[in-house]
Amino acid sequence: MLDIAATCLVVTALLAYLNHRFVGLPTSIGVMVTALGFSLLLVGLDAFDIVHGLRNYEESFLRSIDFSNVLMQGMLSLLLFAGALHVDLSELRAYRWQIGSLAVVGTLLSTLVVGLAMWWVLPWVGLPLPLIYCLLFGALISPTDPIAVMGILKSAGAPKDLELVISGESLFNDGVGVVIFSLLLGTLASGEAPTFAHGAELLVHEAGGGLLFGLVLGYVTFRLLRSIDSYQVEVLITLATVMGGYALASRLHVSGPLAMVVAGLIIGNHGRSMAMSDTTRHHLDLFWELLDEILNAVLFVLIGLEVILLQFSTGIATAALAAIVVTLLARTLTVGVPISLLHARFGLPKGAAQVLTWGGLRGGISVALALSLPAGPEREILVSLTYCVVVWSILAQGLTIAGVVKRTVRT
Template identity: 70%
Template sequence: MLDIAAIFLTLTAVLAYLNRRFIGFPATIGVMIIALALSLVTIGLDALGFGVLRDFEESLLHRVDFSDLLMEGMLSLLLFAGALHVDLSELRAYRWQIGLLAIIGTMASTLVVGLLLWLGLSYTPLAMPLTYCLLFGALISPTDPIAVMGILKSAGAPKNVELVIAGESLFNDGVGVVLFSLLLSVVHSGKVPGFAEGALLLLEEAGGGIVLGLVIGYATYRMLKSIDSYQEEVLITLAAVIGGYALASTLHVSGPLAMVVIGLIIGNHGRALAMSEQTRRHVDMFWELIDEILNAVLFVLIGLEIIVITSAHGLLTAGLIAIGVTLLARVLTVGLPIRLLRFMFRLPAGAWKVLTWGGLRGGISVALALSLPAGPQRDIIVALTYMVVVFSILVQGLTIGKVVRSSIECASPPH
């Protein structure tokens, strides 16, 4: 495993250098573009009879369980790092808006994407059962906090717009994972649970994750408050994240939501009341480095994964349908409510365009798709997910700054 880690870290460092030195894109987008280009060159060389590089890349990727690496390893660290710098007092001011988008919006989007994809694919050779289309809806509907927060930093959006879209992305992936698990159990058992059973599962997973996050967050806060030594305090935060995520998996509650809650507690009460200035500086620096390094590695992996995507007749058409359906669902479940209820959401005019176009998908969607059991439906879903994610990061990510500048009429919410 050490040699695999060494190869990917070295490759990521080289690609990050090339992006910074010659291209100048945001770090996550830049390394992904270069990795994607390398994979396409490798595929091209293979078509010309030089298959050594493709064989090496495929063997390397097959030794990495992308789904397990992200969902059981990197995700906890990235979510905590993302939540650590969210101002809880500002988040509280938009709690209802974020809650509606993260819970109701994600559930509605899952349904819209599933139904429209089912209808759209029925006109292609890659038609899928409705349950699998809904599975795709569940894994593609949550916006990826890793992608969103990394790219929004350079987009120049007003603070309240950035806060709402970042808050939504931090919480809706937990809801999406629960919906995905529920629909996956339907696929396995063939039995559709009743409303009460589904609601109970959602409450246990999501509610349990929030409660666990509160408990671990408070315990961590008390430990940090009782000492003043940045070495031990950084170690305590790291242990809270890794140990807390492992405990959440054991208890079958939402680890992502637990990490977000812990991050909010430590990033607000912990930083303000339990840390000295020296400790705050070291904690911030440590988690900022973790965030940047893991983000870069993650997007390099996404760029390389194209080489293991199965090709099939009609896949390009199906991918375009999936991209269109995903964008339409985002408009209907996020953009339209914000546009019609602008004064309730208290966001600037034009913010609905930013939240629609800024709903980026990333590694979480790919990881969930790769976790599906082997079969022809899985291959189609993985390919469609990958196409939507690449479009989201490359096209939406590179143009979100222009959308912000052309859409936002004022930087303060209407009164």
Template identity: 75%
Template sequence: MLDIAAACLVVTALLAYLNHRFVRLPTTIGVMVIALVLSLVIVGLDIIGVSHALRTYEESLLRSIDFSDVLMQGMLSLLLFAGALHVDLSELKALRWPVASLALIGTMVSTLIVGYGIWTALPWVGLELPLMYCLVFGALISPTDPIAVMGILKSAGAPKDLELVIAGESLFNDGVGVVIFALLLGMLVSGDTPSTGSALALLAREAGGGIAFGLVLGYVTYRMLKSVDEYQVEVLLTLAAVTGGYALARYLHISGPLAMVVTGLIIGNQGRALAMSDTTRRYLDMFWELIDEILNAVLFVLIGMEVLMINFSVPVLVAGAAAIVVTLLSRSLSVGLPVAALGGHFGLPNGSWRVLTWGGLRGGISVALALSLPLGPHRDTVLALTYCVVVFSILVQGLSIGHVVRVSVCDDSNNS
């Protein structure tokens, strides 16, 4: 295990160095681009018989890493807590209804649109995928990833309210998407279709239980932080709350991701204001910012390397292009359309719907969920479609979202 962790960190550090010195893209996008290009170069060299040993080594490294387990049981709790820690709850409170509706209703609507859209489109490209697998794909591809886009939004001068909506929606729809995915995967594996009542009860238990547990865990951690004034102990308490709390949430069969988001919001707001000294706040922020940056860099490197493990063919690539179109259409209908209709009511700029639609990046959570599906040809198809959407969203949408912000929001603000 130590050798695998060392290899991942060494590769990530080297790629981050190369990106900073020569490529100069945002770190997460840059390391993924370099990893993806290097993987494709290795594939090309292997085809002409030059670097079979290098490809064999990279594939063995990837096989030794359970991507789904590493992200879902390890990284995700830390990443969600770190993201929620820096969300100002007083500012988010004014936008609670759009954030909640986009995260809950938007994710469910997106799951259905993508699922049925893919089920309709795939036969046109010569592929067949059962409806349940299509719906599972809709659930795993609907959660958005704010990591790669938030820095670009800040540098592009996006309004604060728009940043809060994107960050809040992404944090909560991760948890909602994982719950919906788990529900559909259980139906897929068992072959049973639960009643609407039992499905809603399961969703309420997972999501409601996760939120309630997060409130309790956040309050207990807050009280402990308030009773001491030693930054080493306080940073350790937050780390223990995240890792131990996530493990306990899994044991209780409630949503760990939602629990971590709620805990992070409590510690980042009430805990920061009432339970920490200036020294503790400074060290806590630095610690979790570093954790966030390091884990995200490792995650995006793994995404770039994972291309070696996916079986692509011409029909699959065409299906991947169809999946990209369907996913963007779903995002525009489930998020863009409501924001275009109601955004002014919540004080959002006129062009916010375009930013929210194009800024809905997909990331490691989608890949990890796809890798957790049962082995078989349907899983391979879902994984390939997922990879196509994720790579497109990070490279194309991620690198152009700054321009979309400036054209859609900043120009409108200046004109007005």
């Protein structure tokens, strides 16, 4: 495990240096581009029997990493907490119904739209899949990834209210997406369709339990921070809150991602203003910002390197193009159209619908969920499709979202 962590950090540091020194892209995108380029270079060299062993080494290294477990049980809790820590709760509360409707209703509708559309499209390219697998794809690809979204928005220059809604939606809809995915995965395992009552019960238990657990966890941590004044101990308490809280949420079978978001919001707002000295705030912000940047870079490097494990064919390439179009169409129908029709009710600037549609980036969470599917040919197809959508999302949409903001948004 230590060797894997050391290798990841060394590779990430080298690629971050190359990006900063020669490429000049935002760090998250830049390291993924360089990692992706490196993997594709190895594939090309291997095809001509050049440095054959280097590709084999990268493949064996990546297979030794359980990407799904590393992200969902390790990195995700830290990244979500770090992202929520800097969201203003008073501003978030002003857009609570907009964020809630996009995160819950939008994710549910998008799952259905993507699932049904792919179920209809895939037979045309010679890759028919059962409806349940198509719905699973819809559930894992519909949530926007807070890690990708918040990293890109820092440099996009979007108006504050628009940035707040996109960030808030991305922080909460991944928890909803994981609940839907879990319900569908249970259906696949049992072979029995869930009843509405069972689905509602699971949603309340997972999502509602996660929100409640996050409130309790955040309050307890707030009380601990308020009782002392030692930035070393207080930073350690927040780190223990995230690691221990996420592990306990898994044992309680409630949504760990939602719990981390709520705890981060409480500590980042009430904790920051009422339980910390200026010195503690400075060190806490510095610690979590650095940790967020480092983990983001490592995650995007792993996404870039993972391409070497995928098996592509003409059918997969055609299906991937279809999946990209379908996910963009679903995002337009479930987010863009409602915001355009209810523009006054949403209270967002003109052009918000285009930005929210194009800014719906997918990332590591989608890849991790796809990799958690049971082994089989269906899994291999969905992993390849997910990877292509994620890479398109981060590169094509992530690199152009700032231009979309400048061209379309009118305050």
